[in-house]
Amino acid sequence: MIQVGIIGGAGYTAGELIRLLISHPKAELNFVFSTSNAGNKISKVHQDMVGSLDLEFTDTVNPNVDVLFLCLGHGNSVKFLEANTFSDNTKIIDLGNDFRLEKDKVFNGKTFVYALPELQRDVIKSANYIANPGCFATAIQLGLLPLAEQGLLNNDVHINAVTGATGAGTSLSATTHYTWRDNNFSYYKPFTHQHLGEINQSVSQLQDDFDSEIIFMPNRGNFSRGIFATLYTDFEGTVEEAKDIYKAFYKDAEFTFVSDENLHLKQVVNTNKCLIHLHKHNGKILITSIIDNLLKGASGQAIQNMNLMFGLEETTGLQLKATYF
Amino acid sequence: MIQVGIIGGAGYTAGELIRLLISHPKAELNFVFSTSNAGNKISKVHQDMVGSLDLEFTDTVNPNVDVLFLCLGHGNSVKFLEANTFSDNTKIIDLGNDFRLEKDKVFNGKTFVYALPELQRDVIKSANYIANPGCFATAIQLGLLPLAEQGLLNNDVHINAVTGATGAGTSLSATTHYTWRDNNFSYYKPFTHQHLGEINQSVSQLQDDFDSEIIFMPNRGNFSRGIFATLYTDFEGTVEEAKDIYKAFYKDAEFTFVSDENLHLKQVVNTNKCLIHLHKHNGKILITSIIDNLLKGASGQAIQNMNLMFGLEETTGLQLKATYF
Amino acid sequence: MIQVGIIGGAGYTAGELIRLLISHPKAELNFVFSTSNAGNKISKVHQDMVGSLDLEFTDTVNPNVDVLFLCLGHGNSVKFLEANTFSDNTKIIDLGNDFRLEKDKVFNGKTFVYALPELQRDVIKSANYIANPGCFATAIQLGLLPLAEQGLLNNDVHINAVTGATGAGTSLSATTHYTWRDNNFSYYKPFTHQHLGEINQSVSQLQDDFDSEIIFMPNRGNFSRGIFATLYTDFEGTVEEAKDIYKAFYKDAEFTFVSDENLHLKQVVNTNKCLIHLHKHNGKILITSIIDNLLKGASGQAIQNMNLMFGLEETTGLQLKATYF
Amino acid sequence: MIQVGIIGGAGYTAGELIRLLISHPKAELNFVFSTSNAGNKISKVHQDMVGSLDLEFTDTVNPNVDVLFLCLGHGNSVKFLEANTFSDNTKIIDLGNDFRLEKDKVFNGKTFVYALPELQRDVIKSANYIANPGCFATAIQLGLLPLAEQGLLNNDVHINAVTGATGAGTSLSATTHYTWRDNNFSYYKPFTHQHLGEINQSVSQLQDDFDSEIIFMPNRGNFSRGIFATLYTDFEGTVEEAKDIYKAFYKDAEFTFVSDENLHLKQVVNTNKCLIHLHKHNGKILITSIIDNLLKGASGQAIQNMNLMFGLEETTGLQLKATYF
Known part of the structure; x- marks a missing residue:
């Protein structure tokens, strides 16, 4: 199973990632990082998780996860990566706008790929660092x-x-x-x-x-x-x-x-x-x-990109039931 | 008091006219015409009228009212005026779109004025027949x-x-x-x-x-x-x-x-x-x-035009409390 | 015209009082007190007032107004009246819950009447100090x-x-x-x-x-x-x-x-x-x-009580157009 | 794959069944019956199906499906089963209220089980005819x-x-x-x-x-x-x-x-x-x-019952992402 870490775990996009990952057949939550909520059950914040997830927020990262999702306010992804070090094998998907533009795409020797699958699916498949679109x-x-x-x-x-x-x-x-x-x-x-x-x-x-x-x-x-x-x-x-x-x-x-x-x-x-x-x-x-701004516009597309990066079917874990009403 | 008749009394714009007219200091409802609701209390349809108005819908018009508001589906004002005759002293305000364009403005010898007060207040003041804007x-x-x-x-x-x-x-x-x-x-x-x-x-x-x-x-x-x-x-x-x-x-x-x-x-x-x-x-x-599409966009503006046509202060009966929340 | 002062002018109930008073025929706003907004136009907070009211919030009270409305958080009416003195002729209507219960009704020699008009209209008519119901x-x-x-x-x-x-x-x-x-x-x-x-x-x-x-x-x-x-x-x-x-x-x-x-x-x-x-x-x-919790449940009933206290028709300024939709 | 037929395919509960079944790993839609929509694409009615399902509504039933869901107005399940014959091997799940009460549970030799899994899971597992709770x-x-x-x-x-x-x-x-x-x-x-x-x-x-x-x-x-x-x-x-x-x-x-x-x-x-x-x-x-009235209160519970009747994991196809916002 792909081990997943989420940074900025209390926000909307992190919540959606958690909702998607608890039933993703090839990935599992390794940790959800939130300094303000550390020690609290995730279901205290994302309250639909009652009965679905017992995990707690942590303020400690596991630097060896397979993939890291950054769900931080714009500008804070750079700050977080400057303050925390991860394995060279850890792929990173940034949901903020820190690395989306050509002028910003290289950071600490890492090159972030702008990851709209419909634009450049093949480039994403071989990328290790992803700037998820707005x-x-x-x-x-x-x-x-x-x-x-x-x-x-x-x-x-x-x-x-x-x-x-x-x-x-x-x-x-x-x-x-x-x-x-x-x-x-x-x-x-x-x-x-x-x-x-x-x-x-x-x-x-x-x-x-x-x-x-x-x-x-x-x-x-x-x-x-x-x-x-x-x-x-x-x-x-x-x-x-x-x-x-x-x-x-x-x-x-x-x-x-x-x-x-x-x-x-x-x-x-x-x-x-x-x-x-x-x-x-x-x-x-x-x-x-x-x-849906939180799914195809954020966390759903982030999982779609994760699937591509890890060689999975693009739709894995993303066959979602529409609310419709 | 200005005697008012309303045609097409069960719709939204008629309802708004009724709400405005029950506290208008210079006008009063003479009749509200609705064939489908004739004999029913107005408060059965416009249910906020409970406690405010005891009048019933009628299917008989009073041809001598001072002013007639037509609240009919588009195209039906012409049909109604062909089938019903009113006093020469009865002013008419049509809330539909039958008479708004230059090519449509003359009907049975009556000339309808396009009545956006901000465009041509003085023309409205002397008009007898009004096409209320959309x-x-x-x-x-x-x-x-x-x-x-x-x-x-x-x-x-x-x-x-x-x-x-x-x-x-x-x-x-x-x-x-x-x-x-x-x-x-x-x-x-x-x-x-x-x-x-x-x-x-x-x-x-x-x-x-x-x-x-x-x-x-x-x-x-x-x-x-x-x-x-x-x-x-x-x-x-x-x-x-x-x-x-x-x-x-x-x-x-x-x-x-x-x-x-x-x-x-x-x-x-x-x-x-x-x-x-x-x-x-x-x-x-x-x-x-x-x-508000039903007030400045329809019934409020119709009352504003009525005020102008009858020489009243333009704001009479229209100092409305905003809902805001 | 009855001179009105409002304390706690930025909240919902104050906003509703302002909306009601700008077209009340017998009363006018003398001042609207809000320390946090002093100097700002009222229409910056109650934004539907654009075009309707030019007054600014103040942090100075006029101790000689005819009637004072207290729109403060529960417990703060007592504190405000301890810190500020008004004329003996100033009637007070408290929209909070500080004086509603028998045990709380006497304060600084003033006796507050619990003012539900349907319960005790005549008592309200001769009252100077009013506890407006929740x-x-x-x-x-x-x-x-x-x-x-x-x-x-x-x-x-x-x-x-x-x-x-x-x-x-x-x-x-x-x-x-x-x-x-x-x-x-x-x-x-x-x-x-x-x-x-x-x-x-x-x-x-x-x-x-x-x-x-x-x-x-x-x-x-x-x-x-x-x-x-x-x-x-x-x-x-x-x-x-x-x-x-x-x-x-x-x-x-x-x-x-x-x-x-x-x-x-x-x-x-x-x-x-x-x-x-x-x-x-x-x-x-x-x-x-x-x-409507803000009207009959708060500010509308407060105006109704003001009308009773000043010998006006109970409905003065309160013939409001329902929103309905 | 379990072959599924749905009767009354244009309503809310049928729509939810379709949404659930298109990604159910052990069942597939065999037909969706709707006389009023026969020949139309299902995605014309359940419009979130665009891109997800090409099937059309039919007015012909396949009497040999493995399971039949009845999504009809109350009273119409009886009428439908009187007019249409299915294989003895076809299990039936009625989402209406025709068979929920003891007095109604036997119909044409079939005994319908009241199927609230938390009440009597084991009885459901061996049932062929199900009355799904309200x-x-x-x-x-x-x-x-x-x-x-x-x-x-x-x-x-x-x-x-x-x-x-x-x-x-x-x-x-x-x-x-x-x-x-x-x-x-x-x-x-x-x-x-x-x-x-x-x-x-x-x-x-x-x-x-x-x-x-x-x-x-x-x-x-x-x-x-x-x-x-x-x-x-x-x-x-x-x-x-x-x-x-x-x-x-x-x-x-x-x-x-x-x-x-x-x-x-x-x-x-x-x-x-x-x-x-x-x-x-x-x-x-x-x-x-x-x-959720349409899921645990109707179609979700119906699939849960189907899973139990066919010996599947109870949660199959029901690990749904909450909307939450």
């Missing part, structure tokens, strides 16, 4: 990359996306108070969201002459899980030609599918799927891309 | 008209807006079932929403050389009331210049205000307000416009 | 008092009630985080809620031989506003007899009504109403009582 | 049976329970319209819910002198999934003694666990678990019991 970045890239690969992103791309409250993390804040968020709607970081960096990087990797603008409006929805993203840009072909491009791009994808029907968010909640829909109106292609 | 159309026009008046809409306008489930009417449907809509998100009628007609008409009325495209993505949110609209387009000035333009345009508005702070939907829910926020990034102005 | 206590008493007055509470009373997230106050906590509360349900303080004291006190005031137990299960619902309470106990009469008792008891009540139909919470949200429904099964009477 | 009945029995087995239910039991909107089925109705149910609360069938029959039957099976009353208030919550039930009755022992009784009763249970901490509904949503919490106050024991 949640908005995953939904948006999966909506754009098929066009980029064909060199068809030649005009500005307009993106509107809504994320659930888990996207803001576990810390208490005015905009995650129930009375504020219930039946509410708002935006944040208009045009300047930090995920634009990795999105532009991947688009340019596939279409090196890309020089249009990606205009991105992120919104806060009054739900807990999921990202619903709509993207449009100029496109000369028919919607059938677009579907052919997307279906070809995703022919080997285990979790990303093109739907012929309109989408709604709950089709993917609590799954590792991304669903894509295409619609054409006048000269514009409208692309809808939906994911 | 909900999305109200939010979007209030976001665009100040720029149009200055002739500054010279590029495509990109609009994303989310509406609550009351926007879809009272009829039962898959996408208004609780288990579907709860914690869900989706879009409908991309780029082709029927309100684009009245929006383009008003913009062109203020800026006659307008020939850009208004690109509108309407979405279904998982809340019951309200519209949150974001609009962006190219704008050369500073955000301060934009604020000056908007504040000048709305200096006499009783319900539309420019906010210096970011907005969230619940600031306006259960009020007749529209709040506007302006933000500049690179060459783009981002305009946020929020309303 | 939210659960209001809903439950209005469900029980008609039977108590008839001496008919002769067996245990079983109560289950659900309150919205505003019931827990504005402070951030695990159980008011959106991701926790959304689509969730839980209980708290089973059988020991602090409102039992005032409930038992009022029941015994009307039925002095009352010696049964009131068994109360309070729950947290996933909504923001409102209390839905069901109460049952043994009752020998028919449901018609019960209705007669309740209708007689509430014949002069301006806000409490008996409904012949089953109730649902949103019938009263954003109103000052209490609706009561009665149902009989075998030997038990089932009483449903619903209120 | 959702409320499951939550409530799991809360009461340990006391019944000890003969300790000697006083009235007071139960309050809240269910999600999926409890009402897929049909469109006023009380499942989003605008009605959002942020609302109500009760239905007070004291007379149809599940009382099977609850009393099981309690009497374990405690044959049981002659107290079970008083049950069912409520509609504004969430989609789950049942939160609180039950209290007189109990003379300590809470530790109660815990010992419950832990002993559930020592072999694979899905039912006693929690030392207070419970909240989302701990079990999208799992097959039941969590139980015990609290003592004065002479009363308060029992909380929570389940």
Whole structure:
């Protein structure tokens, strides 16, 4: 069994990793590190674990685990790896944004691979250090990359996306108070969201002459899980030609599918799927891309990457029952 | 007291009119017409009326009321007025879309005025027949008209807006079932929403050389009331210049205000307000416009128009307590 | 105009008082005291006030206001009144629980009257110092008092009630985080809620031989506003007899009504109403009582009491439009 | 592989069975019967199946499947079995209430076993025809049976329970319209819910002198999934003694666990678990019991029963990832 360590064990993404790993047939939790919760049962924090897991949080790492997941606030992965040493055989998957950009990918002699499986599955298979993509970045890239690969992103791309409250993390804040968020709607970081960096990087990797603008409006929805993203840009072909491009791009994808029907968010909640829909109106292609921000947008994709790195079936432990309602 | 008749009394907008009129100091309900509910107490349908109103629905109209509100499905106002005759002194306010466009405004010798008070208050004051604006159309026009008046809409306008489930009417449907809509998100009628007609008409009325495209993505949110609209387009000035333009345009508005702070939907829910926020990034102005779809987007604005038509203070009966939570 | 001061201006109940007072025809805000927000616009905290109120929070009290509302955490009203002196002509309405019980009602020579209008309207009219009832206590008493007055509470009373997230106050906590509360349900303080004291006190005031137990299960619902309470106990009469008792008891009540139909919470949200429904099964009477916890359960009832104390119509400024959706 | 047929394939419980069966390692869908949807892809109705299942609904049954799940409205299982014949080797699991009571259990020579595994696992293992328990009945029995087995239910039991909107089925109705149910609360069938029959039957099976009353208030919550039930009755022992009784009763249970901490509904949503919490106050024991109404309360328990009937590990295909947020 693959021995797994989790750092930053009290947050949302760590909780999801734990939920996935307790029934993963090839991996097992070796330790879950959380200084603030050390000594407490994991089920005191991730309370659905009652009856499922007896393990306690620890403040001691095992430096010889096979794989380490970093679930820390942005900027803290670097600090943690500077302060703690692991075996050369320990693979590392960082769920933060410390190593996602080309300029940040080398750290202490380790090279982190940007790990969107649909973009570069084979590179991931042989990687030891992984920068797991951001949640908005995953939904948006999966909506754009098929066009980029064909060199068809030649005009500005307009993106509107809504994320659930888990996207803001576990810390208490005015905009995650129930009375504020219930039946509410708002935006944040208009045009300047930090995920634009990795999105532009991947688009340019596939279409090196890309020089249009990606205009991105992120919104806060009054739900807990999921990202619903709509993207449009100029496109000369028919919607059938677009579907052919997307279906070809995703022919080997285990979790990303093109739907012929309109989408709604709950089709993917609590799954590792991304669903894509295409619609054409006048000269514009409208692309809808939906994911669960904590799964395909974070912990599910991290397990997917672990599976690839360890030579397992990509879907191992990720055949999840959708909540749907 | 102004004697009021309501046609189509079982729907959302009729319910809101009733809620507003029971405490309006200058108007009173004369009859509420609903063939399917005739003889039933109004409080059997609009159940918050228990203790507030003893009136029953009727299937007989009083042709001599001072003002008639038509709360019918789109296309049915024409049919109703063909089948029923009212006094020449009866003013008519249609909440449907039968008379909103220039090509539709004359019916049986009556000329309907498009009644967005911020656009043409004085015209409304002397009108006898009113086409009350649509909900999305109200939010979007209030976001665009100040720029149009200055002739500054010279590029495509990109609009994303989310509406609550009351926007879809009272009829039962898959996408208004609780288990579907709860914690869900989706879009409908991309780029082709029927309100684009009245929006383009008003913009062109203020800026006659307008020939850009208004690109509108309407979405279904998982809340019951309200519209949150974001609009962006190219704008050369500073955000301060934009604020000056908007504040000048709305200096006499009783319900539309420019906010210096970011907005969230619940600031306006259960009020007749529209709040506007302006933000500049690179060459783009981002305009946020929020309303309650059933009040400023329908019944509240209808009462506002009634007040104007009868020479009352515009705010009479419309100083509503926000729900806020 | 009645000059009003509010202490503890940043909380939910203060916000509701402000929302009510800005359109109250006989009262006006003189000051809103909040040490943590002094100098900030009120609309920075109560953000629906944009366009409605320009006033700032202050950390200085005006000791000569006509009426003072205390919106402080439980126990802090005593502390505040020890540290601050007001005119002998200043009436005081405390929304906390410092003065609700007989043993606590005299403070510094002032006698606080427990002010549930349906229980003792005339006493309130001549009072200068008011202890405003708790939210659960209001809903439950209005469900029980008609039977108590008839001496008919002769067996245990079983109560289950659900309150919205505003019931827990504005402070951030695990159980008011959106991701926790959304689509969730839980209980708290089973059988020991602090409102039992005032409930038992009022029941015994009307039925002095009352010696049964009131068994109360309070729950947290996933909504923001409102209390839905069901109460049952043994009752020998028919449901018609019960209705007669309740209708007689509430014949002069301006806000409490008996409904012949089953109730649902949103019938009263954003109103000052209490609706009561009665149902009989075998030997038990089932009483449903619903209120808006922030209005009839707090700030609305406080204004109702102010109206009574100043000789105004009880409903002044309280004819509120229900949100309903 | 166990060949599975599903009758009534468009409803909630059929959808959940499909979600569970597509990743069950020992069973596979042979056909999904739905006359109204025959010929349509299953993913047109259960839209999360896009990318997961290509099968179509059929209006033809395969009479030789190994197991048949009946997901029909109450009363329709009898009608269906009268009109359709299956192999003598076909096991049948009825999710309706046609065969749950002793008086109904024999049909056409087949004897249906009431299949709550925690009550009579061994009987289920050798059964061919199963009456799957109701959702409320499951939550409530799991809360009461340990006391019944000890003969300790000697006083009235007071139960309050809240269910999600999926409890009402897929049909469109006023009380499942989003605008009605959002942020609302109500009760239905007070004291007379149809599940009382099977609850009393099981309690009497374990405690044959049981002659107290079970008083049950069912409520509609504004969430989609789950049942939160609180039950209290007189109990003379300590809470530790109660815990010992419950832990002993559930020592072999694979899905039912006693929690030392207070419970909240989302701990079990999208799992097959039941969590139980015990609290003592004065002479009363308060029992909380929570389940997902569609899983442990319906389709999950049906698969659990299938596993037992076919000699599989009870947990096969039921190690589900909780949604939790």
